[in-house]
Amino acid sequence: MEFYEVVESRRTIRDFENVDIDDAVIERIISAAMKAPSNDHMRDWHFIVIKDKEVVLKLVDKIPKKVSQKSISGVLKNWNLNDPCQQNVYKDAIPKQYRMFAEASCVVIPLLKQKTDILQPDNLSHLNGFASIWCSIENLLLAATAEGYAATLRIPLGNEGEWARTVLRFPDDYLMPCFIAIGKASPNAPQLKQIEHPLEKVIHRDSW
Numbered sequence: 290m291e292f293y294e295v296v297e298s299r300r301t302i303r304d305f306e307n308v309d310i311d312d313a314v315i316e317r318i319i320s321a322a323m324k325a326p327s328n329d330h331m332r333d334w335h336f337i338v339i340k341d342k343e344v345v346l347k348l349v350d351k352i353p354k355k356v357s358q359k360s361i362s363g364v365l366k367n368w369n370l371n372d373p374c375q376q377n378v379y380k381d382a383i384p385k386q387y388r389m390f391a392e393a394s395c396v397v398i399p400l401l402k403q404k405t406d407i408l409q410p411d412n413l414s415h416l417n418g419f420a421s422i423w424c425s426i427e428n429l430l431l432a433a434t435a436e437g438y439a440a441t442l443r444i445p446l447g448n449e450g451e452w453a454r455t456v457l458r459f460p461d462d463y464l465m466p467c468f469i470a471i472g473k474a475s476p477n478a479p480q481l482k483q484i485e486h487p488l489e490k491v492i493h494r495d496s497w
């Protein structure tokens with residue numbers, strides 16, 4: 290796929306077909322992730338790839354499996370999510386958070402070496418490692434798209450990150466920024482409308 294076609298077709302997908310993914314495909318996707326820019330020139334990233342369903346189910350066990358309509362409405366209200374596009378994405382996404390990992394062809398856990406307390410940064414540089422791994426994650430998402438796969442991600446909430454460390458046994462000085470699910474998009478997977486921002490409104494030439 291041509292680069293801009295990949296960029297245009299990458300979408301977050303939370304409904305997957307039950308199919309296998311070749312290790313060679315995963316390796317190409319992670320190789321793309323490893324090519325991202327890194328702040329300290331170290332690319333000190335690791336990727337735990339989980340295909341074993343038993344391990345996947347244990348890993349995502351702390352993610353709520355059923356969410357009532359009432360609690361979805363509560364989230365929309367508490368987080369002040371008033372835009373209809375935004376509301377539709379959350380209404381679709383919240384109930385699928387567990388299932389999307391359970392049904393994916395594989396789950397990938399990216400890890401970065403975090404030398405300072407990510408939640409107590411003194412300055413923006415302390416977030417550089419975190420910013421770099423997100424560059425790497427975008428490469429991964431685009432590469433998955435180019436390979437004909439789709440992906441979604443979840444930011445670990447509550448104790449989900451620490452539980453992942455226990456299940457996967459990654460070292461204390463590595464931080465997991467998100468869970469990633471990769472799989473073949475189900476034909477029924479919705480492509481949810483996103484807010485469009487006309488370029489003339491976001492590009493500021495020479496000054497704001």
Ligand SMILES: Cc1cc2nc3c(=O)[nH]c(=O)nc-3n(C[C@H](O)[C@H](O)[C@H](O)COP(=O)(O)O)c2cc1C
Nearest residue numbers: 299300301302303378382383386441442443444483
């Ligand atoms: C930093 C970040 C955090 C996200 N967290 C979640 C999440 O916890 N659960 C989820 O289902 N999707 C999550 N997403 C995916 C977004 O919902 C999705 O990217 C957004 O709706 C735009 O849709 P698109 O990716 O199809 O363009 C996250 C995306 C980003 C970049």
